[in-house]
Amino acid sequence: MNPQPTAVAEAQPQPQRDSAIACRGLVRIYAAKGIEVQALQGLDLDIASGELVAIVGASGSGKSTLLGILSAHDRPTAGTAVVAGMPVQALTRAQRLHYRRRVVGFVWQNTERNLVPYLSIEDNLTLARSLGSGRRPAGARSTTAAQLVELMGIGDVLGRLPGEISGGQRQRAAIAVGLVNEPEVLLADEPTGELDDATSAEVLEMMRLVNHELGTTTLIVTHDATVSEHVGRTIQIRDGRISSEVFRDHHDILSGSGVHREFTVVDSVGRMQLPTEYLAALQIRDRARLELLEDHVGVFPETPRQPAPTAEGRPEPRQKPEPKEGDDD
Numbered sequence: 429m430n431p432q433p434t435a436v437a438e439a440q441p442q443p444q445r446d447s448a449i450a451c452r453g454l455v456r457i458y459a460a461k462g463i464e465v466q467a468l469q470g471l472d473l474d475i476a477s478g479e480l481v482a483i484v485g486a487s488g489s490g491k492s493t494l495l496g497i498l499s500a501h502d503r504p505t506a507g508t509a510v511v512a513g514m515p516v517q518a519l520t521r522a523q524r525l526h527y528r529r530r531v532v533g534f535v536w537q538n539t540e541r542n543l544v545p546y547l548s549i550e551d552n553l554t555l556a557r558s559l560g561s562g563r564r565p566a567g568a569r570s571t572t573a574a575q576l577v578e579l580m581g582i583g584d585v586l587g588r589l590p591g592e593i594s595g596g597q598r599q600r601a602a603i604a605v606g607l608v609n610e611p612e613v614l615l616a617d618e619p620t621g622e623l624d625d626a627t628s629a630e631v632l633e634m635m636r637l638v639n640h641e642l643g644t645t646t647l648i649v650t651h652d653a654t655v656s657e658h659v660g661r662t663i664q665i666r667d668g669r670i671s672s673e674v675f676r677d678h679h680d681i682l683s684g685s686g687v688h689r690e691f692t693v694v695d696s697v698g699r700m701q702l703p704t705e706y707l708a709a710l711q712i713r714d715r716a717r718l719e720l721l722e723d724h725v726g727v728f729p730e731t732p733r734q735p736a737p738t739a740e741g742r743p744e745p746r747q748k749p750e751p752k753e754g755d756d757d
């Protein structure tokens with residue numbers, strides 16, 4: 429007899445089959461000097477294979493904590509993170525090494541973390557390639573270092589040391605090093621953090637090009653709000669949870685149009701975050717009244733807002749919150 433699924437089992441969301449990254453209920457609690465900080469509070473995330481996604485958020489929102497878990501440098505207190513089919517929280521030491529050398533590639537903010545300073549760019553590529561060498565699965569893509577050099581436009585700096593080239597060239601070389609072992613996923617932590625605006629845009633465009641040409645799933649974690657102009661999906665993280673997502677299609681990115689759609693995220697148990705400006709505009713604090721209407725859910729202040737009286741004693745008409753750029757429905 430087949431056991432009947434319980435309500436609890438049904439409520440557990442399963443990772444999507446084609447997800448390159450699937451996080452379920454990620455919690456990370458830091459305990460220091462008797463004080464606990466909950467850096468991630470039940471974060472759910474799905475990134476499809478081949479997607480280019482940015483995660484943005486204020487300082488302290490949990491971005492680095494998430495990247496630490498996805499890069500297998502840290503373990504979650506609870507929840508799961510599956511990257512390219514590997515459960516990162518449960519890897520053995522040997523699997524972690526393989527994972528960091530072959531399954532994921534990295535681009536960090538600091539040059540010293542990306543490139544060995546006393547080796548030429550060419551030797552950095554060779555070293556990274558040799559560290560990640562091993563038996564390759566049949567049918568693996570055969571992106572060569574030479575192809576990456578051409579794609580990144582770093583052919584004329586191969587013989588130079590990292591300290592002898594510009595910041596933009598260094599980050600392009602770092603992207604090539606991060607991809608030289610043909611990882612399934614490229615993780616980038618503030619890759620434009622030390623660059624000026626023009627060079628940042630150039631490096632982000634390079635990441636977009638690589639994603640488009642090679643199809644490598646790419647996750648960029650950044651403070652840089654302009655990143656959304658270069659990627660298909662921008663995820664906003666707030667208080668250790670995903671709060672909203674902005675989508676742009678490939679055509680919008682190429683044409684530079686400002687068209688985008690913003691969505692708030694509803695997690696697996698139905699929680700969602702309302703933008704703080706909406707809460708302020710409607711004076712919603714601890715509680716909101718929900719109404720299920722024919723084709724939408726209404727969210728209302730617990731008690732109707734009292735309009736401020738005008739000079740003539742008449743109430744002011746209600747102010748709607750300003751629509752955001754790109755709101756078209």
Ligand SMILES: Nc1ncnc2c1ncn2[C@@H]1O[C@H](COP(=O)(O)OP(=O)(O)OP(=O)(O)O)[C@@H](O)[C@H]1O
Pocket residue numbers: 458459460465466467485486487488489490491492493494651
């Ligand atoms: N090792 C640690 N010990 C204690 N608390 C920590 C530790 N690392 C991070 N935190 C806390 O966890 C929360 C999330 O931090 P995290 O570094 O992930 O945020 P962030 O979004 O990456 O911030 P930033 O953009 O400034 O790097 C913050 O409140 C932070 O103070």
